[in-house]
Amino acid sequence: MDVGNQLKKLRQEHDYTQLQLAEKLNVSRKTVSSWENGRNLPGIPILIDLSDLYGVSIDSMVRENEHAYKEEAEKTKTTIQKIWLTPVLSVAIAIFLLSCIYLSKDAAGHGQGFILLLHSLIF
Template sequence: MSLGQRIQQLRKSKGLSQEELAEKLNVSRQSISKWELDNSIPELNKIVLMSEFFLVSTDYLLKESEHTNNDSDNNYTTAKILFITSIFFIAVGLLIAIGGWDANQELESIAVGMIIQIVGIAALFIGKAICSSVHIPVIIVMANIALFIFIPISIITDLIKGYPIRPYPSNPPEIKLFVLLYGIVLLLSIIITVTIKHNITNHKRI
């Protein structure tokens, strides 16, 4: 794999356009395009900047090591799979908790469902740890949060209303309070997630 192909792959792994990468490196978009097409070679200081920004070594950028490239590709693919898997586990955990409760009316069903959901959250963090340069789409983060907070908000609603603990609200007064609390927590989660992403982006630009 050429230097240009590596730059393009790393740029896409961050979810950046050529214009956005050009802004971060203080070069023109045309320069990025020429680099990726191997029509020109970046200056040494730009290679160093890219290595710091993408969290890879300069050797990785400059050496045409197929083994290193394969490892990087495999890590990237594995991370993406884990991100999708995290949503699957959290959704399955929610369904098991609800289905198990309807069938047996036992708290153990809720516990099992939440344990499966925790496995899903762990998959998200493992994916990020495997490939730190990969960008976690905000939609995946929010989907995980939206599914994961459902049962805890329902339990909080039951405790406030003095009802037996269930994985979902079941009567109008409880549903109204659940929707209010769920909406507030989800809104705060969106604000926090967007703020963190914005701060990280600004930090990388510095």
């Protein structure tokens, strides 16, 4: 969960509207909205105030988000590995098939041996 979603979740858990929270923190409602939408991040003094208001440590807010960022990085890494693996396997299969065609030609250069090889692999 990113910082904005975490702040929104905490606000909703404590039954504050954006306007009520803004008044408690002496900021505008638009400022609270921009934090929750990820356009801006609150500064350290505001994080301290939020920590006191919600009864949670700043560390726990940051660490939860750090864990989420690590999970997202792992997902991205896995996706990149999958994207990389597909073309590599495709090239390996193409090389294998071309090798089979080349090796299956008879002395006259005809490729009938490949059909037989393919048939034997399938059946």
